[in-house]
Amino acid sequence: MGDLTHKPELNQQKGKIGNLDSSKNPFDYGQREYGTVPLDTKRLPFQWVSEIAYKNVHRIVSRGYDTTEVMEQGYGVVDMLFIDYQARIPLIEEEQMLNYVMILALEDGLSMPAVMSRMVAKSKTFLTQAAGASILAFGHAFGAYSAFGNRLETYMKKAEDEGLPLEDTAELLVKENWDDEALGVSSLMLMDPAAKRMIARAQKLGVAGKYIDFAQKIVAAAQNLSEEPVDLDMLGATGATMLDLGFSPEATWAILAVTRAFAAGAHYIEEIERDEYCRTGQTLTPKDFYDGPDDRPVPPLRDRNNVAQSGICQTLDEWAAAREERKKIIGSGHSIVEEIEDPSKKSGIKKVGKL
Amino acid sequence: MDREPLIRRKTAISYKTEEKTVMRGYDLSELAEEGYSFCDALFVMYQNRIPTEKEEKMLKYEMGVFMEHSMSPSAVAAIGVSAGRPNLPCAVAAAVTTFGGVHGPGAAHGYMLDKYLERAKTEGRTVDEMAKTLVDEYMDAGRPVMGMGQPQHTDSDPRAEPIHLKQEELGLEGVYLEFQRALEKHFHARRKKEGRSHVGVNVVGSGNTALMEIGFSPNAAWCLGSVCRGFSCAAHALFNMKKGRAWGASRNEPMVQMIDLSMIKYVGPDDRIVPTQEERQAHARKEKEKGEYKKWVI
Numbered sequence: 001m002g003d004l005t006h007k008p009e010l011n012q013q014k015g016k017i018g019n020l021d022s023s024k025n026p027f028d029y030g031q032r033e034y035g036t037v038p039l040d041t042k043r044l045p046f047q048w049v050s051e052i053a054y055k056n057v058h059r060i061v062s063r064g065y066d067t068t069e070v071m072e073q074g075y076g077v078v079d080m081l082f083i084d085y086q087a088r089i090p091l092i093e094e095e096q097m098l099n100y101v102m103i104l105a106l107e108d109g110l111s112m113p114a115v116m117s118r119m120v121a122k123s124k125t126f127l128t129q130a131a132g133a134s135i136l137a138f139g140h141a142f143g144a145y146s147a148f149g150n151r152l153e154t155y156m157k158k159a160e161d162e163g164l165p166l167e168d169t170a171e172l173l174v175k176e177n178w179d180d181e182a183l184g185v186s187s188l189m190l191m192d193p194a195a196k197r198m199i200a201r202a203q204k205l206g207v208a209g210k211y212i213d214f215a216q217k218i219v220a221a222a223q224n225l226s227e228e229p230v231d232l233d234m235l236g237a238t239g240a241t242m243l244d245l246g247f248s249p250e251a252t253w254a255i256l257a258v259t260r261a262f263a264a265g266a267h268y269i270e271e272i273e274r275d276e277y278c279r280t281g282q283t284l285t286p287k288d289f290y291d292g293p294d295d296r297p298v299p300p301l302r303d304r305n306n307v308a309q310s311g312i313c314q315t316l317d318e319w320a321a322a323r324e325e326r327k328k329i330i331g332s333g334h335s336i337v338e339e340i341e342d343p344s345k346k347s348g349i350k351k352v353g354k355l
Numbered sequence: 356m357d358r359e360p361l362i363r364r365k366t367a368i369s370y371k372t373e374e375k376t377v378m379r380g381y382d383l384s385e386l387a388e389e390g391y392s393f394c395d396a397l398f399v400m401y402q403n404r405i406p407t408e409k410e411e412k413m414l415k416y417e418m419g420v421f422m423e424h425s426m427s428p429s430a431v432a433a434i435g436v437s438a439g440r441p442n443l444p445c446a447v448a449a450a451v452t453t454f455g456g457v458h459g460p461g462a463a464h465g466y467m468l469d470k471y472l473e474r475a476k477t478e479g480r481t482v483d484e485m486a487k488t489l490v491d492e493y494m495d496a497g498r499p500v501m502g503m504g505q506p507q508h509t510d511s512d513p514r515a516e517p518i519h520l521k522q523e524e525l526g527l528e529g530v531y532l533e534f535q536r537a538l539e540k541h542f543h544a545r546r547k548k549e550g551r552s553h554v555g556v557n558v559v560g561s562g563n564t565a566l567m568e569i570g571f572s573p574n575a576a577w578c579l580g581s582v583c584r585g586f587s588c589a590a591h592a593l594f595n596m597k598k599g600r601a602w603g604a605s606r607n608e609p610m611v612q613m614i615d616l617s618m619i620k621y622v623g624p625d626d627r628i629v630p631t632q633e634e635r636q637a638h639a640r641k642e643k644e645k646g647e648y649k650k651w652v653i
Contacts, residue, residue, distance in 0.1 A: 001620075002617060010626060014628050035626075037617045037619065038617060039611075040615065043609060044609060044610040044611065045610070045611055046611040046612060046613060046615065048426045048431075049599070051594055052591055052594055053424075053425040053587070053591075054425050055424065055426070055508075057510060058508070058511070058513055060423060060514070062425075062587075066513075067419070067420055067422075067423050068513050068517050071416045071419045071517070076392075076394070076415030076416065076418070076419045077415055077419040077583060078393060079419070083423075084422070084423055084590040085593075100388075102393040103387040103391065104376075106397075107368070107396075108376060109376060110360050110362060110364060110366065110371075111361070115361045115362050118362070118364070126454075126455060126462075127581075128451055128453075128455065128578075129452050131451050131581065131582050132447075132448040132449065132450075132451040132452035133448065135444045135448040135585065136445065137444075138444045139444075188356070190373070191374045192375055192376075194375070194383070194384040197384055197387075198384075201388070248593075250593055250596075251589070251593060254447055254586070254593065255589070257444050258586050261451065261585060262397060262400070262579065262583075263369075265574065265575065265577075265579075266401055266578075269572070270367065271364075274364075274365065343441075343442055343443065343596065344440055344596045
C-alpha cells in the first residue's frame with residue numbers, strides 16, 4: 001500500500017549526522033520522508049511480460065504451442081529449442097543437425113566447465129550448484145559463441161553495406177582479429193576431423209548457409225596470412241552452423257553452455273564418487289608457487305604513520321607514474337583493460353587486453 | 356598454446372586428445388555421424404550404454420515437456436539476474452541453481468523412491484505396502500511427499516499424467532512406475548479420508564519416475580531436468596535483455612516495472628535513530644540485553 005510519511009520530530013531528534021547537512025548536497029536530508037512508495041495506480045500493474053511462453057493452471061504454452069501437445073505429437077527437446085528461441089518448428093534436417101552439434105558440445109574432457117563443476121562439488125553442494133557454476137565458464141575465450149557470432153554478423157553487414165567482396169571482408173576480419181580467442185580459426189583441430197565433419201554434415205543435410213560459407217572464407221584468409229598451419233576449430237564450426245540454423249549468437253552461447261552443463265553434472269557425480277570433500281582451510285599453497293614480496297614483519301600499529309604509503313595522486317604525471325608501478329603488482333588489476341558494454345543487444349567485452 | 360590439463364584427475368567419463376574426444380569409449384564425432392541423438396548421448400554419458408529406441412523416446416519426451424515452464428523460480432531468477440545486464444551465462448547459471456529442495460526436487464524424489472524400494476526388499480514387503488508406508492510416514496511427520504502438488508497447476512500438472520501415460524505407451528513400466536502409482540493411490544486415499552483437497556502428481560513425480568525407470572540415478576535425473584530448464588530460462592533472459600528495460604525500475608514504461616519502488620512493502624523495525632559512536636557501546640549493550648532484536652534475526 002505504501003506509507004510515505006514526513007517525520008519532522010524524528011529528523012529533529014536525529015540532528016546533524018556526519019556530512020548529511022553539507023550545503024554541497026543537492027538536497028536537504030533533514031526534510032526527507034520515511035516509508036515506502038504507494039502502489040502506482042496511474043500505470044498498468046506489474047506483470048511478467050513474455051514473448052516466449054505463458055502458462056495457466058492447465059497448460060504450458062511456448063510460442064503458441066502447448067508443450068505437452070508438442071511432445072504428444074512426437075517432437076522432442078531439440079525441437080523445443082527451435083520453438084523457444086525461434087518460434088518455429090524446425091525442418092527434420094535442422095533438428096538432426098542440432099542433435100549433431102549438441103552431441104559434440106556435450107563433452108570436452110576436463111575442460112573448464114567440468115573443472116568448475118568438480119571444484120564446486122568438492123565443497124559438498126547440490127548438483128545444481130555445480131552444474132550452474134559450469135555455465136559460468138562460458139566467456140569470450142572459452143565457448144565464445146557470442147563473440148564469434150557477433151563478429152561474423154558485423155563483418156558480413158560491413159560487406160553488404162560497403163559492397164565489399166566476402167573474401168576481402170574475411171581477410172580484413174582475420175587481420176583485425178588475429179589474436180582474438182574467438183576467431184574460430186586456430187591450430188586446435190589440425191589433427192581432429194570433428195570440426196570439418198560438422199561442416200560436411202551441415203552441407204549434406206542442406207542446412208549450410210551464408211555463415212558457414214563466410215567461416216570457410218575466414219579459414220582461407222587465415223591460412224594465407226598465417227605462417228603456422230591453422231584450420232577451422234570447433235568454435236568456428238559450431239558457431240557458424242548454429243547461425244545457419246537460425247540461432248542468434250547469444251542463443252547459441254546459451255544453448256551450448258547449457259548443453260555442456262549436462263556433462264558437468266556427470267563430472268560433479270564422479271568427483272564425489274572418487275574423491276573426498278574439501279574442508280575450509282584444508283588446501284595448502286606451496287611456497288614454491290609464490291613469487292610475491294619476501295616474508296616481512298608486520299609493522300606495529302603505532303608505527304603505521306611512519307610506514308604507510310599514500311595512494312593519492314595529485315597530478316596526472318604522478319598518476320601515470322603510479323599506474324606504471326601498480327601494473328607491476330600482479331593481482332592488482334592495473335595491467336588489464338576492458339571496455340564493458342551493455343550486452344543487451346550484442347554481448348561481449350569489447351576489448352580485453354594486458355597492458 | 357598450452358594444452359595441459361587444468362587439473363589432474365582419473366576419470367571414467369571421457370578423454371580428449373589432439374585427434375579426438377572420446378566419451379565412455381565412443382568417439383563423439385563418430386556418435387554424431389552415426390545419427391544418434393543428443394538424448395542417446397546422455398545415456399552414454401550417464402549410463403555407459405546405447406539406449407533402446409523407446410528409452411530414447413521417453414527421455415526426449417520428458418526433457419521436451421520439462422524444458423519450458425514460463426514463469427517459475429528458475430525463469431524469474433534468470434530475468435532478475437539479466438536486469439543488471441551481466442553476460443548471459445550468469446542469468447542461465449542462476450536459473451539452474453534455483454533447483455533445490457522445493458523447485459524441481461528431482462534428486463530428493465529419486466532418493467526417496469530408492470530408499471523405500473530398498474526397504475521393501477530388505478523388509479520383504481510388496482511395492483504397494485511400502486508405498487503406503489512412505490505416504491503414512493511422510494504425512495504423519497508433516498513432511499511434503501516429493502512429487503506431489505504444484506502451486507500453479509493446482510488441480511493437475513499438465514505434464515505429469517501424460518508422462519506416466521507415455522511411459523506406459525512405450526512399454527517402459529517397471530518397479531519405479533509401480534511404486535509411484537501406488538504412492539499416488541495411497542496419497543490420494545489418505546487425503547480424501549482426512550477430508551483434504553485433491554493434490555495431483557507433479558512433473559517431478561512422474562518425470563523423475565520415468566527417468567529413474569530408464570536407468571538414471573537420482574542426481575543424473577536431476578541434472579537432466581534442471582539443466583534442461585536452463586535452455587528456456589536463457590530464452591527468457593535473452594528476451595528481457597533484447598526487448599526489455601535494464602534494471603526493471605524505469606518510470607517511463609507504461610507498466611509498473613519488476614522492482615519499481617512501489618513494489619516494496621516493508622514490515623521490519625520502525626524508523627529509528629542511528630546512535631553516535633559515543634553512544635554506541637551503551638546502546639548496543641542495552642539492545643542486546645533487551646533481546647527484542649531476536650524476533651528479526653533470520
